[in-house]
Amino acid sequence: MSFFTRKKSALVWAVHLSVLLLVAVWLFPTLGLFVSSFRTSDQISTSGWWSALSTQTRQVPAIRVAGDEKEVNGRFIITGELFPDTDAKITAWGTSSRDPAAYKPDEVAELRSGATLTVSPTGGYTLDGPESFEGQRLPRIFSTATSPPEFTLENYRNVLFSSTAASGVGQSFINTLTVAIPATIIPILIAAFAAYALAWMNFPGRALLVAAVVGLLVVPLQLALIPLLQLHNAVGIGKGYLGVWLAHTGFGLPLAIYLLRNYIVGLPRDIIESARVDGATDFEIFVKIVLPLSFPALASFAIFQFLWTWNDLLVALVFLGTDDDTLVLTGRLVNLLGSRGGDWEILATSAFVSIAVPLVVFFALQRYLVRGLLAGSVKGG
Amino acid sequence: MAGLALKQIRKSYGPVDVIHGVDLDIDEGEFIVFVGPSGCGKSTLLRMIAGLETISGGELHIDGQLVNDIPPSMRGIAMVFQSYALYPHMTVFDNMAFGMRIAKADAAEIKRRVGEAAEILQLEPYLDRLPKALSGGQRQRVAIGRAIVRNPKVFLFDEPLSNLDAALRVATRIEIAKLHESMPSSTMIYVTHDQVEAMTLADRIVVLSAGNIEQVGSPLGLYDNPRNLFVAQFIGSPAMNIVPAKIVKTGTKTTIELPDGGKVVAPIKSGSALEGSNASFGIRPEDLSIVDGDKKPVLQGQVSLVESLGEVTMIYVDIEGRDEPLVAKLAGTHMFERGSTIKLTAEPEKMHVFDSEGISLQHL
The missing domain is CATH 1.10.3720.10 (MetI-like)
Incomplete structure (x- = not known):
């Protein structure tokens, strides 16, 4: 008697496990597709859909400082935002591709010709120099940013x-x-x-x-x-x-x-x-x-x-x-x-x-x- | 007169004949029961009356009108199926109203008629339910109600109680009997293989075998006076004991000789042509009794099995000339040793004698 019940329960287990497997095989790609369809192309290219719900730390491609320069007290200042559209937080940044995490947020980087660059945790930057930057190649900012989960309906639109x-x-x-x-x-x-x-x-x-x-x-x-x-x-x-x-x-x-x-x-x-x-x-x-x-x-x-x-x-x-x-x-x-x-x-x-x-x-x-x-x-x- | 007349009704499926020319007249208001073993054609005959099977030959008249080629709904019949055949997606009310709605009857009239039928069958609390929410007995009552609503000239029942359990079967049987009493002008034809239903419900029983009518008669008429061996053994439970015998003397009384050499005189008239021919001696188990004293027994043999049921005792007796034991049904409780000899007798008027063709001598 117990032999039969054991046998039956083993069969039941096998059935349940295969159902579970089938569900997983079917569900995960669908879910992946579903999640991916709400992500931006940047997010898709830097992390998988399974990390879409967690805060992500990523190396942001270099962004060249740009903006109109203002003259304040004899110094020339350019300010701007690295991430005007998102809520990313900077954890480290640098000015050279060799050491993209040289500075912490709010630290001041000394550039050539006496200019300084600071980047705030929210991605705001300030370039400050004694001479006009006109005609010069402006520095690039390499940053490591954490961005909160973000979903967009833009793809569907x-x-x-x-x-x-x-x-x-x-x-x-x-x-x-x-x-x-x-x-x-x-x-x-x-x-x-x-x-x-x-x-x-x-x-x-x-x-x-x-x-x-x-x-x-x-x-x-x-x-x-x-x-x-x-x-x-x-x-x-x-x-x-x-x-x-x-x-x-x-x-x-x-x-x-x-x-x-x-x-x-x-x-x-x-x-x-x-x-x-x-x-x-x-x-x-x-x-x-x-x-x-x-x-x-x-x-x-x-x-x-x-x-x-x-x-x-x-x-x-x-x-x-x-x-x-x-x-x-x-x-x-x-x-x-x-x-x-x-x-x-x-x-x-x-x-x-x-x-x-x-x-x-x-x-x-x-x-x-x-x-x-x-x-x-x-x-x- | 809302009677039925079947004239030489035949049914064949290709070359196979299943009903071989049935003649039957049914009067208005009669309760007729078709009984017979499985495959005897009783349901086929009923379905031919209903119009669900075509009639291969002969004439069927309902209420004096030839209905061979008239569709079921125009024959003035209603049928109750063994499987209830309720429409599962409709409520009880809709089930009962279906026929009238098809006939485009007035809504108020439908409501009145369904209400009446529901009242007769005590179905009023269930009118809004679906069939699946009903018990078997209730479902069969709905099926009967659906038939009543159609207000037919003839009710056809095809083994309506076979799907019910024993207690419900008795209760529903009584309801059908009451229903018939309350509608005296409705003819009812009822197919069953259960002889208790047949005996209790019928005005007349039609015993069918292999597509032929064996005998038509009142329940007690069939019991007391079966026309042939088939009817004798089919009606009554346990079945009548049949012992092979030989007719040795004919006249106003017939004397037969049993295999063990015993002679029995039955008060049945017989023609002299039968003298010396083979015959069968029949006696119902309940008509047998134990011989008191030294009276000459009709049958004797060895007890092979005793079943005590309390109110009756069934004794199985091995006797000469039969492979199967003979059955005696004795009132009260009796004790017998297995293998002991038992002597049985019977009232002469309870005896049946059948000729070599199996026809009862009373009916010759």
């Missing part, structure tokens, strides 16, 4: 709304939605009707149709791309949203019909017959009984189809094209990788924009993945 090169992500977001929402709803509508007919209505050739649907499941869609595009061009649909909706619908239907039929055929026969005795027509049975009871299956297929159309690149490129005003998010990301490959903050933000919607869809509908709607209708339910 840039990516979604600005008209710079990173833009177009906002437009592409809309484009992808325009593709994905109808390409999810249309096949579900068609498939639900078809699934009911294939499951509960008697007509000649039904078994053959079901077999054909199963057969279509294994046809690779690449096979159909070119003929389908030619067909679209021939009938005048051409490249456009209608074409991509139709293509996604066609490619999604076999799986949709197959999944929904299998679910609907498993609904208790008595319920459907009871409705028939109650006088419901096939359409009424479908709308009032089968559709509400099939909601978990509809929702889970909707999740699959939405994710697949959202993440699709191939079908969209073929049937929608690569024009700027119709390019989908995946296509835009590919372009950004080429044109802005070094700008991690832009890439991270764009990537997060593209996974945000699938995440929302999944979390909104995941409870319907659990089949539990039949409770109470029949014995044991």
Whole structure:
């Protein structure tokens, strides 16, 4: 007896550990992307996303003293701020790359020709010399600064709304939605009707149709791309949203019909017959009984189809094209990788924009993945 | 008259016949129970009456109208399923109102009718609940309520109590009996394999076997006077004891010879053609009693098992001519040694004799 319980608990542990591992494997990159999308490019290039919440000490690239000089009591003074935009604190500074931490804040550095330089802890500097600095090369300040955690929405503003090169992500977001929402709803509508007919209505050739649907499941869609595009061009649909909706619908239907039929055929026969005795027509049975009871299956297929159309690149490129005003998010990301490959903050933000919607869809509908709607209708339910 | 008439009703699935021409007339207000072993076609017959199965041959009349090709909802029937078949996403009220809503009935009328049905079945506190929040008995009451709301000419019950536990089964059975009393003009057809339900509820029982009607009759009529061996063994629990025998003398009384050589005279008329033919002697376990004194026993054998149930004692007796032990059900408590010889007798009028075809001599 104890042998079995021990064995079972070991299995439970193994399951829990693998779940934990899977969650970690999935969660950490997502979290990293999420955090990175709120950081500036400086922060991304100097520290990892995991240190985003702690105060960071970093070597700031040399900043050359700049500013208008003022003459006060015969001395020439230039003042300025090293970090006008942030709350960084200086812990050490220097004037030469050989010894970038030679001075503490507020210490005075003697420069050549009698000039002095001081840097305050907050990054304010004062250059003080007996002669005008005009025409001279001003000194550079090397500093070690600690900056508090800082998050910015600037990346999102840039990516979604600005008209710079990173833009177009906002437009592409809309484009992808325009593709994905109808390409999810249309096949579900068609498939639900078809699934009911294939499951509960008697007509000649039904078994053959079901077999054909199963057969279509294994046809690779690449096979159909070119003929389908030619067909679209021939009938005048051409490249456009209608074409991509139709293509996604066609490619999604076999799986949709197959999944929904299998679910609907498993609904208790008595319920459907009871409705028939109650006088419901096939359409009424479908709308009032089968559709509400099939909601978990509809929702889970909707999740699959939405994710697949959202993440699709191939079908969209073929049937929608690569024009700027119709390019989908995946296509835009590919372009950004080429044109802005070094700008991690832009890439991270764009990537997060593209996974945000699938995440929302999944979390909104995941409870319907659990089949539990039949409770109470029949014995044991 | 809201009766039913089944004329040579047949059902076949491809080449396989499952119902072989059933003739039956059911009067308005009758409570008819179909019984039979699994696979005898009783549920199929009910579903054909409901219109859920097509009728392969013959005619079905409900209320004088031929309904072979009329859809279920137009036949004036309501059906209660074994699995309740409630709509799980609808409240009790919506479940009961579904049929009337489909028929586009007036909302106030729906409310009135559902209210009435709920009152009859004491479902009023549950009208807003979903089926999953109800117990099995309540769910079955909702299913019955849904049938009542339709105000049908014929109620069809397909093993409605099979999914309930024993106590609830008795309670719901009594409710169904009361329901029938309160609606005397409604015909009810009830399918079950439970003979207690059949005996207690039915005005008439239809015993089916392998797609044929074996006998139709009142519960006690079937019990006292089964037409053939099948009915004799199906009705009554434990089943009637059958002992192979030979007819040795015919006339107004029939004399048969049992395997152990004993002769029994049963007050049953028989034709002289039967003399010398094989037959079966039947006696119900509860009709057997222990021989007092020196009277000649009808049957005797060795006790193989005694089950004392308190109110009755079941004695299993090995006798000649039967592989299975004979069962005797004696009132009260009796003690017998295993292997001891027991002598049993029975009143002559309780005896049954079946010819070599298995037909009771009373029915020849």
